[in-house]
Amino acid sequence: MENLRPYLDLAVRTAHEAGRLTLGYFQAGVRPEWKADDTPVTAADRGAEEVIRARIRAAYPGHTVVGEEFGTEEGSVGSHRWIVDPIDGTRAFVRGVPLYGVLVGLEIEGVCEVGVAYFPALDEMLSAATGLGCYMNGRRARVAQTPRLGEGIASFTDAASFEEHGRGDAWGLVQRVAGGVRGWSDAYGHALVATGRADLMLDPVLNPWDCAPFPPILREAGGYFGDWSGNETIYAGEGISTTRTLLPEVLRLLDDGA
Incomplete structure (x- = not known):
């Protein structure tokens, strides 16, 4: 299997950087615009996605990038697709609720192999890659054992x-x-x-x-x-x-x- 560690490390760094950018707008009276599907978007969404795209392009210029705000940017390496949401939960973000997240995923040959979800206002970083485990802020994360x-x-x-x-x-x-x-x-x-x-x-x-x-x-x-x-x-x-x-x-x- 392809070594996923470099992709995971990039996703963690990139989500953290984009997330810190969003905090500059959080609870600061940012005004949303409304897209055609009646969902909000802000300058923070666009700025964070620009950061994510720039970091991926710099590291892997041939990879495809799919994002909520700027669509699909096809790459020459069709097997690798980064799928990103700069602010998942924009309605929460606009209202000052701290549960919004920055999402970065990597799909390889049609299978999602790397995933990072960073919640900037809580400073919770959840990350995983196939075979490398799932971690929250450096500690192993596991589902509950609830029986029913x-x-x-x-x-x-x-x-x-x-x-x-x-x-x-x-x-x-x-x-x-x-x-x-x-x-x-x-x-x-x-x-x-x-x-x-x-x-x-x-x-x-x-x-x-x-x-x-x-x-x-x-x-x-x-x-x-x-x-x-x-x-x-x-x-x-x-x-x-x-x-x-x-x-x-x-x-x-x-x-x-x-």
């Missing part, structure tokens, strides 16, 4: 989005079964699962840049990130993070609510 969802915590981003995307019944079942339900939203909910602080994170709608780091992060932490049918992917337009122990129960619930 009734003893666990499920998280979500937008309660209304489940009904909007045809997942209202499934969401209702999860709420009834889970031991607790909390709105720890966006990428932070998936990070909580990877670090054993939550047991399930559900998103009925996701873009690839919203979740590119999480297949390797969850995999290396002993868990699962993928679609609502049990396939590890960032391209299903949806996503869940959970533990391997709870995955069969979760998939049954989601199937029953389909």
Whole structure:
């Protein structure tokens, strides 16, 4: 297998640098603009993505870079695609909520192999690469050992989005079964699962840049990130993070609510 350590180190350094840039705007009255899809964007989003792209281009000029704000920049090495979100949770960022993250993922030959999620306002750095483990601020991160969802915590981003995307019944079942339900939203909910602080994170709608780091992060932490049918992917337009122990129960619930 290709040596992933240099890619992981670059992703960590780059996410940290971009994240520190966002803190210059955080809780400073930054005004959002609104994109065509009715989602906000700020100068911090654009500035952070420019930093990320510049660092990747300098290190690996042939790699493709896909980002939320500036689209796809095709490279000559088609096997390697960096997928980035400079601020995941821009709504939280604009309101001064510290749960937003900087996401950097690397896909090699169609498989997400490297993932970094940095939460600047909390200074939490979650990083992983295939075969290299998952770490939070230098300490090994692992999913919880909760035996059943009734003893666990499920998280979500937008309660209304489940009904909007045809997942209202499934969401209702999860709420009834889970031991607790909390709105720890966006990428932070998936990070909580990877670090054993939550047991399930559900998103009925996701873009690839919203979740590119999480297949390797969850995999290396002993868990699962993928679609609502049990396939590890960032391209299903949806996503869940959970533990391997709870995955069969979760998939049954989601199937029953389909």
